[in-house]
Amino acid sequence: MxxxxxxxxxxxxxxxxxxxxxxxxxxxxxxxxxxxxxxxxxxxxxxxxxxxxxxxxxxxxxxxxxxxxxxxxxxxxxAETLVVFDEAGAAQPNLAESWEYTDPRTVSLELRDGVTFHDGSPMDAEAVAGALTAAAAADPAPRAISGIGLTARAVDADTVELQAAEADPLLVQRLAAPPLAVLAPAAYTDPAAPDPVGTGTxxxxxxxxxxxxxxxxxxxxxxxxxxxxxxxxxxxxxxxxxxxxxxxxxxxxxVAQNIPIAQLSALDPEQLVSVPLPRLTGLFLNTSTGPFTDAGLRTAAAEAVDPGPVVEQIYEGQVDPADGFLAEQVRGGQTLPEVTRAPATDPAGAAVRLATWNDRPELPEAAAVVVDQLRSAGFAVELVVQDYATLEPELLAGGFDAVLASRLYLGDTGDPVGYFATDVTCEGSFNLARLCDPALDAAVAEARTLTDPAERRAAAVEIEAQVLGTGAFVPLLHERSRIGVxxxxxxxxxxxxxxxxxxxxxxxxx
The missing domain is CATH 3.40.190.10 (Periplasmic binding protein-like II)
Structure with missing residues (x-):
């Protein structure tokens, strides 16, 4: 066979x-x-x-x-990258031992001594600059560096200078993305498709x-x-x-990666490594059209939804309840500010069309629980379940009153501020709640200018509280991956x- x-x-x-x-x-x-x-x-x-x-x-x-x-x-x-993320998404040394911004769009990296590629060649500044230049020239370029105009050059044997076309406080963070792994020069015989066989570190x-x-x-x-x-x-x-x-x-x-929840009962708990993920499941409420233009009805929905049955029954306790967008480790020890929403309004049979997708097997079951809770609170709810590709045009156009979604909130750069820019601002490309608040947009814009990672995370926690205060999002849970061993x-x-x-x-x- x-x-x-x-x-x-x-x-x-x-x-x-x-x-x-x-x-x-x-x-x-x-x-x-x-x-x-x-x-x-x-x-x-x-x-x-x-x-x-x-x-x-x-x-x-x-x-x-x-x-x-x-x-x-x-x-x-x-293969390895120049930096890696800690559990909060902050950059840590890897193939690069240290770095500093020499101006808002330029970073100088000092490389780790004594690193050798699998083919025996040294990992020096010329090799690293060549690898990053090839990534920047790829079509399409890796998402982490797409559109930033990245250039790289060797300053000396151990120093690489990186530059973006414009000021970029996330330039170092981007280097943790797997497509920016550094391979030996021999890997780039075909620059469009580098070969990692015998060329990694x-x-x-x-x-x-x-x-x-x-x-x-x-x-x-x-x-x-x-x-x-x-x-x-x-x-x-x-x-x-x-x-x-x-x-x-x-x-x-x-070792088996990604054990599904439905199979957990077949394994001994000691055979599982459970890892918290920066992936959030929650309910986005459409603030631009339909019943949830009323802030009081958004509050009523938030008060009606109890994550407990979803966490314990649908996910069998293998996830973490969420009190907001960000997990505790991502907040870096900062406490979520007190959230104040508008007083609740009686739903009085308000009609709600709620959508989710079946590409993630637990979402439809979780949605059914949420629907029952909303109906018990007085909403009249229609549930729509389809695959994501079918739903996407209507989702992005604001065609549903509510969407139960699963979203990564750190992504390629490990930056929650970038997540808020795409998901809760007026021009956000994945703004399922259709939220458009000038004060919120201003807070996100200011946070995006910060270069210190701790300051960016502190700003993200403040933004998180602002969004929760609008009632446009109802958090349910933070997901986990499960590795079988x-x-x-x-x-x-x-x-x-x-x-x-x-x-x-x-x-x-x-």
């Missing part, structure tokens, strides 16, 4: 059948190489076990970092790729943070969530941005 066929079509099989079918799909290749770039003869310098890894989606562009495949090479520990080097089925990786013992605990990785790309979960239950994989697996990254997964410290004991 070929790997490309064995990893597909297993949903709905019993566990025993899945065990037999997946044995060839997930087991390591006993005839494969046991060496690494740092140990080309296979002498055992990387002496740990191999990790069997099931990732949630296959590559669509031959693992080109200028596409969504960039997340795959990041999760497998192949991460703890693991790709040595073989089996189309959309899987990849083989070996430990890179010369990694700047030390030799990895694992000797290598046998990765498989399995889009079906039930198949990934059943493979974990059958002990055919050591077998006993003996340690060091899996609990990354709220879902960019890192396997690290230099990941280990498995069998």
């Amino acid at each position: 070929s790997p490309s066929r064995s990893c597909r079509g297993t949903a709905g099989l019993g566990v025993a059948a899945v065990t037999l079918l997946l044995a060839g799909c997930f087991a390591g290749d006993p005839g494969g190489s046991t060496g690494s770039a740092g140990d080309p003869g296979g002498t055992g310098a990387a002496a740990g076990e191999r990790l069997r890894l099931a990732l949630a989606f296959p590559p669509r562009a031959a693992l080109s970092p200028f596409t969504d495949d960039s997340v795959l090479i990041a999760r497998m520990g192949v 991460g703890p693991f080097e790709i040595t073989a790729v089996d189309g959309e089925s899987g990849a083989t990786l070996e430990a890179f013992v010369e990694h700047w943070a030390g030799a990895p605990a694992l000797s290598g990785i046998d990765a498989r790309f399995v889009s079906d969530a039930d198949t990934r979960t059943n493979a974990l239950r059958a002990e055919e994989v050591d 077998l006993p003996g697996v340690t060091g899996v990254a609990a990354d709220p941005f879902e960019r890192r997964l396997v690290t230099v410290d990941t280990a498995v004991q069998r």
